[in-house]
Amino acid sequence: MTSPARFSVRPVYHGSELLVEVLGDHRADGFPDVAAILQGALCSTREPHPENLDDPNVAMLQDRYFSYWKYAGGYYEIDDDIWSLFVTAKVDNAAIVADIEQALLASGEFVKEAVDFGRFK
Template identity: 65%
Template structure:
């Protein structure tokens, strides 16, 4: 088994909402599929993005792909950027991020890294 992937639960820059930042080369072969782990653990289904950010033209122009997911506890967004992978939630932020965190840590493929929240103000 590969080493566990580090993740951070932190604030968005200049805001109070939480997000999960997955560290490491998330586009490399063998990297755990965050979307698949969350789909299974949370019984999530993919939906059309409410802001149309899942439009393929956006992905092509920005090398950034958004997906939007619903599960019994709410909704979350996966932002797959060239440089990072993030999971965020606008509604029910704290509860949804806690569910996502537990699902990822529960998979045994991720480990949480402590964060100094003052760095993100």
């Protein structure tokens, strides 16, 4: 991939929590590996999902895969479906999303796109 990949930080639909949305075809050859970038930058470790959403049967039924990660700042979840990739955090949402944003930018493989928060109300 020659140009940086893109992401945005935006609110969830009809809510106040923030999430990171990876833009573009995250399954294309050469697309940066978001999980690996975050794992390296945040020294995170993969954990069993507290709601068993990482069960392979869930992935097959929903065409999406969830992974759950722990790092010094808390926990985040990567939601990887066939159309998009999101990174979310339920606890300490703003702080964890800020850490994820900084990790993606520091990798040099991503640029952040501005978002109109009013579109998600």
